[in-house]
Amino acid sequence: MIGLVIITHGKLATELIRSAEMIVGPLDKVMSVALEKGTSPELATEQLHSAVATVGADNEGVLILTDLFGGTPTNLSVELLTNDNIEIVTGVNLPMILKGASGRLSKDVIELAVFLKDYGKDAIIRPSELLKSSD
Secondary structure: OEEEEEEEEOOOOHHHHHHHHHOOOOOEEEEEEOOOOOOHHHHHHHHHHHHHHHHOOOOOOOEEEEOOOOOHHHHHHHHHHHHOOOOEOOOHHHHHHHHHOOOOOOOOOOHHHHHHHHHHHHHOOOOOHHHHHHO
16 A cells, blocks of 8 residues: 655644544554754654655555645655655645545555645635535
């Protein structure tokens, strides 16, 4: 099964996983890396590498979800792209994690990354548009 690592500024990654587990129950092979203010790049890199090694131990791939393209979580993750079994998608949101948890059972890591990139965008909705279009 593809492992998921969510790495973000602050505790966002931890809380996204906690919220996902409130909805679907415990998530196997999912880890967070929370980059708190003052975390050294060396420590952050060590935490990221450790999480990737843990969730990717079966060599089926790891998808890293980050909060912001160009931010430290993504920049640290990009260094791991030399491995063909690792992909990154930025702009993580709760729907992506929920869909990723089930989608990783039937897709390879590249297919899952492409799917979640599109799904994450499609999950951004203005309810007022939906309500007005039904009138």
